Amino acid sequence: MKFATRTLEIAGAWMLGIMWVTPLLYAAWTAFHPADFATHFDLTAPLTLGNFVRAWQAAPFARYFLNTTILVTIILVAQFLLCTPAAFAFARMEFPGRDILFGVVLLQLMVMPDVLLVGNYRTMAQLGLVDTILAIALPYLGSAFGIFLLRQTFRSVPQELDDAARLEGCTLMRRIWRVYVPLARPTYIAYGLVSVSYHWNNFLWPLVITNSVTTRPLTVGLSVFASTDQGIDWSIITAATLMTSAPLLLAFLLFQRQFVQSFMRAGIR
């Protein structure tokens, strides 16, 4: 019985794994072969890097890589800095209206960012920030999801540890920094992954708020290949996709163990 369940689990895991990896394998196949072999599978097909060269030249990708990196870094650092104290206050401090306020923060999760397009644009125009990387980042610096996730983690930190630190004479900031943050590390990693991949892939807001090469992220560069009037050139589009997602894929492969573990811990607690 137990054996049967186990086999089923493994088979299910393989199925899901194959479903996930198939598009990636197709992309890798197409990107490294001439266009003629985009839909023909032939092991003897000649390999080529030509698609990558063409894709790289179609847009200023070097600059876009830099912009995207700056963007996700700003957002991640700011989110950690803003969410940590907010989450701590909601988790461990008593003040009037705390639960209502927390409810208001959670409410923000239900607002689709696209609805705020015009409003956010207007704000950025008033601040004089249109066409800057900061303008792309600004609406996302405070994150309701981040606050929620960290609050749940902070609440599970044993009160005794906090009390002990307080007896040792730790200030509030030191307690957060020395006790809560280290124990919430898996949550930070899990949330960081979600945040980075979301903003690495975000398209509409960056497109709308920026105008020039010096501020635009990778996704905007990628969209020159979506030539709708003409049909799709799979070779070049897969090459460009692999190229732009490579840093994320590599990072995930390198830190795979940490990511998986942190997700499990963050989930179990």
Next chain:
Amino acid sequence: MPAPTSRRALLTGAAALAGAAPILAAPLLTAPAIAQSKVEIEFYFPVAVGGPITKIIDGYAADFMKAHPDIKVTPVYAGSYVDTLTKAVTASKAGRGPQLAVLLSVDAYSLIDDELILPFDQLATTAEDKAWLAGFYPAFMRNGQIDGHTWGIPFQRSTIVMYYNKAAFQDSGLDPEKAPATWAENTAFAEKLTRREGDRTTRWGIQIPASGFPYWLFQALAIEAGAELANANGTKVNYNDPGAVEALQYWLDLATKQKVHPPGVVDWGTTPRDFLEGKVAMIWTTTGNLSNIRANAKFPFGVAMLPAQKRRGSPTGGGNFHLFKSASPAQQAASLTFLKWITSPERAAQWGIDTGYVATSPAAWQTPAMKAYLAGFPAAAVARDQLEFAVPELSTHDNQRVTQALNDELQAVLTGRKAPKAALDAAQANATRLLRPYAR
């Protein structure tokens, strides 16, 4: 008695502000003075075909500024047509919009209803300007002519044409120089061209794509069957016209009765690749594909006008330049100068050759560059010759939702969930309800 004090404080503050105002205002006042020496205009453009479009456009802007040092043009690439519309509308509503944008010609009604754009005829008033406006193909102007004004300048325009595989025609015993001219021939040719191996079809006779914007290809069939899908002022649609029903039945029959067209919804994006790989012998798609197919076809191919039932015909498609209200008078004048330059015959010819779009004025087809191009590649003239039969693309008030009503029903029919008449009746009812506020 705190009230008087605070009021006095307020008054003092206000006085201080008033005193400071001239200083604050000074830089604002000098700004237009600088602008007069150099007018800046910004225009948004989408990319809808392959190739280094952004580089070509940047090159145009640079060339223009060399010829007109008093004007600074900043082209801004803005994604697909839909993205460009979103970006232009968002920025305009926030007061930071572009002066010009290339948007689908069918979006004109929405832009007018949102009070975002200006008509060109009030700006182009000299005899020379009027001659310029009259110089474009009338078929390309019609989508932008609304309520007696001209709201769009044709730029990247297209129509639907048929591409056919001459080698397949030959191996099926057909004359490779003679494309089907009528629906009956179209069906007969497609039957001969279809190849089957048991239950599997190795080559389809014909493919008419229906993903994304099926209304566009359907409109070609409907025109050929004698139906006009919308009235001229965009307040009424005729989706369930008998001609439209006949057109949809013909499309459906190709797939279900004659079985010479793949069943279900054929994907727009992969149709050219299917053609290039010999999986289909005839396809209907945009002239914008010409360069792509020419570069990648490994067999001789032909380009032909769409076949006729009652008449020949195709809708036009593609994007026009639109002038936004945010433009100051100086910017409007600069925009006009730029548009006249970029649509000049030489420029329009070059743009057509580079991209496959149809050059927008008869004069462009008389330029030496275009004549040399046509001498080597006569198929490029088919789209131009078809313009004589062209009808403006389906466009109404609240355009996106009104066409979506048709798109949904078309796909329901092609996937076998509804009968043509019932589906078009439903689309008609839905669209009429959406258009009620505009039917004055």
